[in-house]
Amino acid sequence: MADVTRKNMFHIPDGVIYLDGNSLGPLPKSVPEALGSVLQDEWGNLLIKGWNAAGWMEQPTRVGDTVGRLIGAAPGSVVMGDTLSIKVYQAVAAALKMRPGRKVILSDTGNFPTDLYMVEGLIRTLDQGYELRTVAPGDVTAAIDMDVAAVMLTEVDYRTGRMHDMGAVTRAAHDKGAVMIWDLAHSAGAIPVDLTAGGAEMAVGCTYKYLNGGPGAPAFIYVRPDLADTIDPALSGWLGHEQPFEFKLNYQPGAGIERMRVGTPPVLQMAALEFAMKAWEGVDMQDVRNASIALQEQFIAGVERAVPQLELVSPRNPARRGSQVSFRFEQGYAAMQALIHMDVIGDFRAPDIMRFGFTPLYLDAADVEIAVERIARVMHDRLWDDPKFKTRNRVT
Numbered sequence: 364m365a366d367v368t369r370k371n372m373f374h375i376p377d378g379v380i381y382l383d384g385n386s387l388g389p390l391p392k393s394v395p396e397a398l399g400s401v402l403q404d405e406w407g408n409l410l411i412k413g414w415n416a417a418g419w420m421e422q423p424t425r426v427g428d429t430v431g432r433l434i435g436a437a438p439g440s441v442v443m444g445d446t447l448s449i450k451v452y453q454a455v456a457a458a459l460k461m462r463p464g465r466k467v468i469l470s471d472t473g474n475f476p477t478d479l480y481m482v483e484g485l486i487r488t489l490d491q492g493y494e495l496r497t498v499a500p501g502d503v504t505a506a507i508d509m510d511v512a513a514v515m516l517t518e519v520d521y522r523t524g525r526m527h528d529m530g531a532v533t534r535a536a537h538d539k540g541a542v543m544i545w546d547l548a549h550s551a552g553a554i555p556v557d558l559t560a561g562g563a564e565m566a567v568g569c570t571y572k573y574l575n576g577g578p579g580a581p582a583f584i585y586v587r588p589d590l591a592d593t594i595d596p597a598l599s600g601w602l603g604h605e606q607p608f609e610f611k612l613n614y615q616p617g618a619g620i621e622r623m624r625v626g627t628p629p630v631l632q633m634a635a636l637e638f639a640m641k642a643w644e645g646v647d648m649q650d651v652r653n654a655s656i657a658l659q660e661q662f663i664a665g666v667e668r669a670v671p672q673l674e675l676v677s678p679r680n681p682a683r684r685g686s687q688v689s690f691r692f693e694q695g696y697a698a699m700q701a702l703i704h705m706d707v708i709g710d711f712r713a714p715d716i717m718r719f720g721f722t723p724l725y726l727d728a729a730d731v732e733i734a735v736e737r738i739a740r741v742m743h744d745r746l747w748d749d750p751k752f753k754t755r756n757r758v759t
């Protein structure tokens with residue numbers, strides 16, 4: 364198995380075992396200095412000239428191509444910008460335009476709430492009788508009928524790590540004439556994805572999780588190349604215009620994926636991401652996947668041996684699981700706080716899920732062994748049973 368570990372490229376605080384790269388990736392060591400030079404040399408010295416001289420204007424598609432390589436998207440089919448919530452809105456709005464007459468957006472009850480909330484908001488704005496239908500994840504394929512305009516799913520369940528079969532669901536959607544939109548928030552940089560082979564019309568995702576772009580890093584949107592010149596952008600901002608600097612009074616969408624841009628890109632944040640993406644150069648996602656599964660299997664076996672009262676809520680079959688493992692424990696919040704206090708960092712998802720992410724670029728078998736030992740200590744010594752671990756923070 365190819366070794367994908369490149370721990371020395373990341374800043375992991377001394378003694379910390381970081382099992383939350385599925386929520387916020389760590390800082391790549393090269394980023395502070397590189398970003399410092401963007402601040403000084405580009406913003407500082409170039410000022411407004413930076414848009415041309417430093418390539419700020421091309422940054423959203425340039426960085427999009429580096430993300431695209433990890434998700435099987437052809438160059439020129441991915442653009443960066445905004446947040447994932449916004450990209451979900453854009454994708455679903457465009458899909459509805461592609462299927463006039465169909466009124467249902469189908470999703471599942473395992474989806475991340477913001478994806479559903481954004482669709483609710485879009486439906487209220489359109490006010491044309493659209494309906495968001497959510498079914499249990501296992502029932503999605505059977506629920507696709509001729510009323511469904513778009514199927515919008517997150518490939519990997521943020522709580523349990525359960526994975527949809529992207530190929531099978533996409534085929535089922537297409538069989539019924541529906542547009543397929545995948546949210547790759549927990550897929551990009553976590554598991555191999557081949558958008559080109561899968562044939563989905565659109566995909567979206569964020570870059571602060573497995574791609575280590577930093578808190579608030581921009582999102583991405585993919586549009587299948589044969590559709591990119593015809594889809595209708597609901598968020599018709601000036602940088603998606605075919606000629607933004609002609610300052611015409613009416614919107615004309617830009618060529619291809621450019622039309623999914625909205626306004627001024629977050630240049631500094633995107634520069635951080637662009638430097639962070641260098642950690643992926645030469646990395647094969649199948650190698651990452653194999654290493655992730657090995658770490659997850661080691662973790663599950665270790666935790667179940669040491670602490671039988673923790674209930675595995677992730678699929679036991681690694682092929683059906685993304686790059687995270689979740690256990691259920693009714694005092695899960697306090698237990699996670701106690702664990703974080705011992706420098707093993709995972710997170711908690713209501714109501715009772717302890718979630719652990721596996722990121723082989725900077726995590727190895729020795730880390731997993733220590734994590735298992737400390738989980739066992741938290742549970743056996745009831746370290747969670749302490750008032751200081753029971754007060755909920757704003758972010759869990």
Ligand SMILES: *Cc1c(COP(=O)(O)O)cnc(C)c1O
Pocket residue numbers: 446447448449474475477478517521546548549569582
């Ligand atoms: C993390 C995540 C989000 C977050 O959306 P933001 O707009 O970036 O805050 C949305 N959807 C899914 C599926 C996620 O996992």
